[in-house]
């Protein structure tokens with residue numbers, strides 16, 4: 001990786017790729033994941049799931065199952081209806097009227113929806129007993145396509161809502177009408193479709209849930225990645241104060257956002273744990289996970305209008321977006337505002353009008369998925385750029401450079417009041433083109449034509465907006481009591497001087513233990529090996545906010561911001577205490593290698609164990625005027641204001657990491673098979689705390705994006721039958737599918753974060769943009785078809801290559817009389 | 819006709835320790851290792867034999883332990899990820915290379931990936947990139963894009979002597 005450093009380093013440990021603290025246990029099989037937890041007398045859950053996409057439940061008979069060997073108890077939707085209040089809905093009316101329970105009550109709305117839970121002495125016994133449950137269904141007509149769901153006569157999923165619409169709103173910035181007036185030409189695109197896929201972490205969802213009748217407390221040993229968000233749903237649903245919900249996370253085997261909405265399943269386990277008096281163990285199989293876990297948002301863009309000048313300047317974008325939330329909104333409709341963090345992408349156009357509708361369909365509910373809600377929009381923007389270039393016969397690189405926001409415009413305020421903190425998009429593009437050997441492939445493109453293969457070059461950009469201002473939720477529902485963001489950390493000396501760090505986050509491979517130790521080590525004058533960072537989230541440790549967790553690209557800012565604040569507090573206490581004991585001025589005291597010493601007179605020193613001793617075990621020796629605890633907690637709070645809800649404007653996120661990807665593909669004209677020949681990612685995540693971890697995130701995001709572009713799609717038939725419910729049918733990318741990508745980093749420090757870092761990890765969309773762009777380049781040399789879907793397996797590429805030249809192309813260019 | 823056998827007594831050696839247990843005939847090897855022996859280092863991530871996170875060595879050959887019944891492993895020598903490190907606890911060269919090259923993120927695929935690598939290098943100590951990719955194609959990783967995993971194995975392949 002070639003790193004362009006734009007800021008000299010002052011820290012000793014931050015900025016270095018030190019060995020990860022997590023590695024040893026993970027490499028030895030000593031990691032502790034949710035399914036590795038064991039409790040005495042535990043029992044096992046098996047969930048019986050709906051085989052239908054949409055059906056009425058006529059009857060459920062669990063009597064035979066309850067008599068089966070080893071069965072402890074069962075749970076049905078009717079019982080849940082009596083024991084649970086519907087989960088809160090984020091949407092206001094109409095979507096707010098949806099009633100969501102942990103098991104289906106009276107009706108199933110997606111294939112895989114849990115209907116009956118069985119608890120037994122072993123997992124096998126629970127599964128055997130499931131065969132004895134009798135359920136009568138009356139199948140109903142399913143609605144599977146979002147565009148059908150909005151029709152007046154469409155079957156309704158939630159009758160009480162009156163339609164399938166969860167949320168609708170119009171985002172209108174600048175003046176699209178004025179832009180149309182000013183344009184030389186108007187490019188109209190009929191329809192673009194962003195497909196449904198998901199990141200499928202290799203560790204499925206799991207939990208072990210205990211109920212303590214004495215205290216009324218539930219403990220969830222689980223891999224949920226936003227526990228206090230889960231608590232917000234579960235407390236009211238179970239009708240208990242949220243402090244009775246004790247979440248413990250440990251090692252987590254990937255999440256990519258997918259493990260945020262597991263509160264549904266944890267609620268089933270909680271009810272069973274109370275009912276049975278047994279610790280309840282639940283682990284998904286992959287089929288459970290794909291059928292009923294969490295899918296990425298599918299979005300259809302219709303009637304796209306793009307006013308442009310003849311030189312390729314894009315003046316704005318108008319579109320209708322229909323987002324498909326699946327059967328229940330759950331985390332949604334937050335995605336209906338989150339895309340607007342990147343309303344104009346990396347481009348300068350300032351007139352945007354998007355009419356946004358979110359609907360329910362008979363498919364698995366969606367949830368955040370790496371690049372959540374922004375990649376759908378950015379994909380549309382990048383498709384528009386390539387289609388405009390294609391239709392106007394402009395160069396795909398030149399049109400981007402013309403329209404990119406320039407580094408000298410940073411910080412840049414977008415049309416909706418978001419502030420891009422820093423970045424160098426043209427510089428990143430140049431670096432990416434160099435990595436893929438752009439000139440060489442431009443030549444090869446010509447010489448390859450006629451050989452049965454075609455070469456295409458593609459470019460894609462993403463903005464990984466990090467550290468949300470949760471105030472944006474009010475744009476969806478003004479009554480929501482959220483705004484800002486924050487994370488908490490505690491840094492303390494333990495009784496014998498050990499430095500122990502606690503954070504509210506739920507890392508899943510991002511190396512929080514390592515990077516937190518780097519930050520603490522720099523501040524307290526230690527080696528990172530001398531810093532112990534506790535694994536995962538545990539609300540008994542009392543270190544969390546409502547936002548705690550690991551999602552939405554924020555740890556480097558909020559998590560490390562909190563660690564930094566707590567370390568600085570501890571440092572001050574250590575220095576003050578040492579100064580008093582050593583009879584020195586605090587300004588003279590420095591911390592080095594676990595000892596406080598007087599600068600220039602190093603014989604006067606006291607080790608951390610001595611300082612800890614005074615405070616925790618020997619406090620008659622405490623200097624009387626001092627009040628130190630050596631136990632310091634700090635909440636980092638980014639500087640946010642409430643957005644303007646009426647105008648849907650405001651600063652919605654703090655940092656904007658950027659990724660420019662470029663690729664070269666080769667398409668076989670006879671089969672449509674697409675092979676990636678070159679792939680490059682140029683990432684700008686601001687100041688880097690641990691360059692290797694950041695690069696690893698870039699690789700991972702790109703790998704998932706390449707999978708989504710060419711191999712991975714969650715498909716349903718017209719009846720709502722899921723066609724890809726396991727890894728046999730859902731083709732998660734293998735080592736053979738992902739090329740040896742090249743990476744480079746540009747560091748444009750964020751002026752807004754405490755350490756210049758930007759949140760990162762979600763550049764997952766960029767390969768979808770880059771691969772589609774390369775395929776568009778291929779089509780430009782052949783059928784002139786438009787690439788209108790984000791998913792392009794061989795058969796679709798083949799059809800595009802051989803599209804009849806008289807077939808409607810789905811695009812129109814209207815020249816205006818000058 | 820005689821009743822089919824529903825359970826059987828088996829003896830297996832896992833990471834150097836011999837175990838004798840009576841197991842249900844339908845018990846998958848992965849569940850035997852995880853639930854019966856509590857060796858939770860070996861993971862499982864699918865139900866179709868695609869993810870490879872359950873990979874172990876059975877008599878020296880890499881096997882997806884979810885694709886084999888425990889009773890089929892009777893009398894076998896099994897090595898799991900928990901048997902890789904040296905006696906003194908230090909990492910073996912493959913584990914070390916994965917750490918050095920940041921080929922571990924969440925670590926969930928890692929146990930299986932290490933076992934697949936162990937087997938690959940035992941068969942082919944100096945594999946090409948293509949051979950490496952073929953060697954681990956049955957092991958899914960969702961975190962790394964495989965880049966650093968391939969690099970770690972390339973580095974091992976470039977060494978003279980890999981497995982001691």
Ligand code: FES
Pocket residue numbers: 861862863864865866867868869870871872873882883884885
């Ligand atoms: S659990 Fe064995 S291959 Fe997935």
Ligand code: FES
Pocket residue numbers: 202253254509921922923924925926927928958959960961962
């Ligand atoms: S490191 Fe997470 S799946 Fe491979």
